[in-house]
Amino acid sequence: MDSGMLTTPGAELYYEARGSGPVLLTILGGGGDAAMAGPLAEALARRYTVITYDRRGTTRSPFTGPPAEQRVAEHADDALGLIDASGPEAAYVFGTHSGALIALDLLARHPARVRRLVAHEPPAFDLLPDAARWRRLAQxxxxxxxxxxVGPAMRRFGEETGVAAPPEPDPGLPAWxxxxxxxMAANMETSLLYELRSFSRFVPDPVALRGAPLVLASGAQSRGKLMHRCTLAVAEHLGVTAVELPGDHVGYLRSPAEFAAALHERLAGSP
Known part of the structure; x- marks a missing residue:
């Protein structure tokens, strides 16, 4: 595994690269960082050069100025910078949770740099019929x-959305x-205070994404839950059909080998 830093406007980005083959950029959401995508990256490294990274404001990717309200477009520009730094070829992209919103904006504004995108459970609350409720909850x-x-706030948000805050580290768990x-717990401050309101109001561009190399997916175990509803709402908004990937909202972490196999099929263009 190689690692490095990329300077972008307003932040220094820490990234890791594994494997060989075409570039696959992974974009996580919430408090996740490169380590959370590590098991999936290891499972895909025989087929791809997998780039994982800490998004701006998390872990090893500090802001270079005072924290401020984040915009999806800023994070999409970060993702573009990582792709451009990897070479001239377009990249495959996997985005999950708010990382899926970032990836959708990346594809909409820079289609020539994305070979194919799998967007997993994008939390586009503003596309839901009860969008006003979720705006109030975010505020x-x-x-x-x-x-x-942050702890009480995340518990309150989790009670309503079903997306739990990171649990307390159990001594019986592996050190990593x-x-x-x-x-993740430390990163939730940035996610909650500076991303939640703006990210949850993001609506993908249906004109720019019409006919784009895009797969929208939710977890097979997420059926009927809020993130599944969001995925279906985005699919309807963009005029595409959503598919299922193994597991739940974090299936890529719970069962990385199974998830990686299914993700590869979607990236390769399987229906």
Whole structure:
């Protein structure tokens, strides 16, 4: 595995690269970082050069100025910078959770740089029939976070959405998992205070994405849950049919080998 830093406007990005073959950029959401995508990257490294990274404001990718409200477009520009730094060829992209929103914006604005995108469970709350409810919840969570701390705010948000905050690291877990969970908990401050409101209001561009090399997917175990509803709403908005990948919202981490095999099929163009 190789690692490095990429300077972008407003941040320094830490990234890791594994394997060989065409580039596959993974974009996680929430408090996830490169380590959370590591098991999936290892499972795909025989077929791809897999690039994982810490998004701006998380773990080893510090802001170079004061924290401020984040925009999906800024993060998509970061992703573009990583693809451009990898070479002249277009890249495959896998984005999950808010990383899927970032990837959709990347594909819409820079289609020549993306060979194919699999967008997994994008939380596009503004496309839901009850969008006003989720806007209120996002604001309530941010207000609660500033008033009482990130922990109570994430518990409140998780109760409504079914997406739980990172659990406390159990002493019985492997050291790398404990470390990852601790970092995720720390990263939730950026995710909650500076991303939640703006990201949850992001709506993908249906004109730019019409006919694009795009697969929208949700977890087979997410059926009927909020992230599944969001995925179906994005699919309807873009005029495509959503597919299923193994597991739930974090199936790529729970069963990386199974998820990697299914993801490769979608990246290769299987219906």
């Amino acid at each position: 309530e969570a941010v207000d609660l976070g500033r008033r009482e701390g 998992v404990r470390d990852m969970l601790a970092r």
